[in-house]
Amino acid sequence: MNITTSFVGAVSSLTPRTSILRSASASITARTSRWRVIVETVVAALVAALVAFLAAATFVPSSAYGADVAPVSKTVRIGYQKYGTLVILKARGTLEKRLATEGVDVKWTEFPAGPQLLEGLNVGSIDFGTVGEAPPIFAQAAGADIVYVGHEPSAPGAEALLVQKDSPIRSVADLKGRKVVVNKGSNAHYLLVKALEKNGLRYADIEPVYLAPADARAAFERGSVDAWAIWDPFFAAAQKQIGARVLTDGNGIVKNHQFYLASRGFTQQSPRLVHAILEEIGRIDAWGKAHPDEVAAFLAPAIGLDKPTVELATSRYSFGVTPVGDDVLAEQQKIADVFTDLKLIPKRIVVRDAGPPTEFAAKGGPSPSASIDGPVPVAAR
Numbered sequence: 001m002n003i004t005t006s007f008v009g010a011v012s013s014l015t016p017r018t019s020i021l022r023s024a025s026a027s028i029t030a031r032t033s034r035w036r037v038i039v040e041t042v043v044a045a046l047v048a049a050l051v052a053f054l055a056a057a058t059f060v061p062s063s064a065y066g067a068d069v070a071p072v073s074k075t076v077r078i079g080y081q082k083y084g085t086l087v088i089l090k091a092r093g094t095l096e097k098r099l100a101t102e103g104v105d106v107k108w109t110e111f112p113a114g115p116q117l118l119e120g121l122n123v124g125s126i127d128f129g130t131v132g133e134a135p136p137i138f139a140q141a142a143g144a145d146i147v148y149v150g151h152e153p154s155a156p157g158a159e160a161l162l163v164q165k166d167s168p169i170r171s172v173a174d175l176k177g178r179k180v181v182v183n184k185g186s187n188a189h190y191l192l193v194k195a196l197e198k199n200g201l202r203y204a205d206i207e208p209v210y211l212a213p214a215d216a217r218a219a220f221e222r223g224s225v226d227a228w229a230i231w232d233p234f235f236a237a238a239q240k241q242i243g244a245r246v247l248t249d250g251n252g253i254v255k256n257h258q259f260y261l262a263s264r265g266f267t268q269q270s271p272r273l274v275h276a277i278l279e280e281i282g283r284i285d286a287w288g289k290a291h292p293d294e295v296a297a298f299l300a301p302a303i304g305l306d307k308p309t310v311e312l313a314t315s316r317y318s319f320g321v322t323p324v325g326d327d328v329l330a331e332q333q334k335i336a337d338v339f340t341d342l343k344l345i346p347k348r349i350v351v352r353d354a355g356p357p358t359e360f361a362a363k364g365g366p367s368p369s370a371s372i373d374g375p376v377p378v379a380a381r
Contacts, residue, residue: 075105076273079117079129082110082303083233083313084258085152085321086130088284088295091302095280104273112212115139115185118261121146127266128277132159132187132231133257137336139185140354141345145264147354150278151328152258152285153318156250159188159231161195162220165243169226172199172247175206178226181219184210184344187256188229190335193342194253203342220244231256233305236313240306255331260321267356281321289319329355 076099080086089095096106111117114131115138121129122144139146161180163169169178172195182189193203209216209225213234220228221242230238238244250256260278267274288295296311303310332351339345 074103074270074273075107076128076270076277077107077109077126078277079109079111079120079126081113081117081130083299084130084317085281085284085288085319087302088288088298089280091298092284094283095277098276098280099273112214113183113186115183116212118144118146121261121263124263128260128262128274130258130260133255133259133332133335134187134190134339135185136259136261136354137185137332137339137349137351138345140349140351141336141339141347146261147264147267147356148259148324148329148332149262149267149274149356150260150281150321151324153320153322154255154257155316155318156252156254156256158235158250158313158316158318159191159229159254159256160235160249161192161247162228162230162235162238162244163226163247164220164223165245167226167245169247172196173201175227175247176201177205177207179207179209179224180227180229181209181211181216181225182229183212183216184208186229186231187254188231190338191250191254191256192229193338195248198253232313232316233303233310236309236316237305240309240312257328257331258318259324278321285319285321288314288317324356 078086078090080090090108099106109120109126111120111129114135117126117129117131118135118139120126122139122142128149136146136148161172161175169175175196180192182192192208196203196206209219211219213230216225216228216230217234217238219225220238227247228238228244239246260281262274292314293311296307296314299305299314300307300310329351336345336349336351340348
């Protein structure tokens with residue numbers, strides 16, 4: 001046997017073994033592919049289940065207004081002042097009861113005035129609050145990303161320029177060269193500007209002193225200022241407690257709307273919660289409008305004032321939350337332009353930029369009937 005014959009024989013003897021190895025390899029490859037498919041399918045199913053679980057645990061569905069991205073454990077943070085519908089809403093606890101069914105808590109924070117409240121809204125310490133007509137102007141000019149979501153009817157008689165009962169000042173025109181204390185950026189600040197203008201004076205003709213209501217009252221009583229631009233219930237308290245005299249109120253000068261505002265992020269993420277708050281405000285308003293005497297009895301202990309003082313204040317208050325329309329935004333623009341011209345805000349603003357988003361108005365904004373829908377709360381016992 002030569003070498004060639006031996007080599008051919010050896011190769012021939014290996015051929016069956018090679019076929020066996022090839023078959024085994026193919027079998028292993030097939031099994032590996034099947035296991036890969038199985039593993040990938042299982043992993044995909046687990047991922048899908050996890051995503052579905054997290055979505056269900058994180059978001060609250062809305063049957064009435066579409067999907068709402070409000071977390072189940074969310075806390076709604078509301079800023080309020082010493083007076084108004086939100087004080088009653090807080091005391092009655094009806095909002096807490098409504099939102100508790102969805103796992104949403106309510107946290108209340110009191111502020112001395114509107115500018116301070118909107119600063120809280122701007123820095124993210126609250127989600128929703130109520131202020132007068134001027135604070136949103138100053139806040140928007142300062143870069144706050146706020147949104148108008150509702151307002152009460154105008155109440156021009158609920159703010160005034162006051163002097164001491166024995167003051168020699170008899171008219172707004174007599175304020176020339178005098179010190180007038182006001183909370184800068186408040187609704188009364190705009191009243192002061194427009195009252196001066198109506199009586200032939202410029203803002204530069206007086207010496208403004210900027211203080212929050214409590215400090216302003218102290219300065220007013222000490223006589224370190226000559227007049228005070230202020231709103232209810234501080235206005236009514238000054239009349240009842242120290243006999244302060246009214247130079248003029250807002251009638252024929254300003255509208256004096258009370259606004260409800262929220263952070264833009266809150267209105268976008270939780271429109272249904274915004275709607276729920278406004279609806280509960282509407283129910284309180286409906287009761288308040290029909291029962292002014294009971295409102296005073298309810299508010300007096302809540303804000304630490306006697307009933308006659310609160311009755312005077314509530315007689316000048318307007319109830320009935322409604323959506324913010326183009327006409328109201330136009331009035332706000334006029335206020336903004338006045339403060340811009342006086343260089344009291346750093347830049348000209350477009351109020352409409354802070355108007356209710358279309359998405360919110362369609363899904364969660366207050367409806368014209370929001371103030372009368374649902375059961376009206378009974379008087380406090």
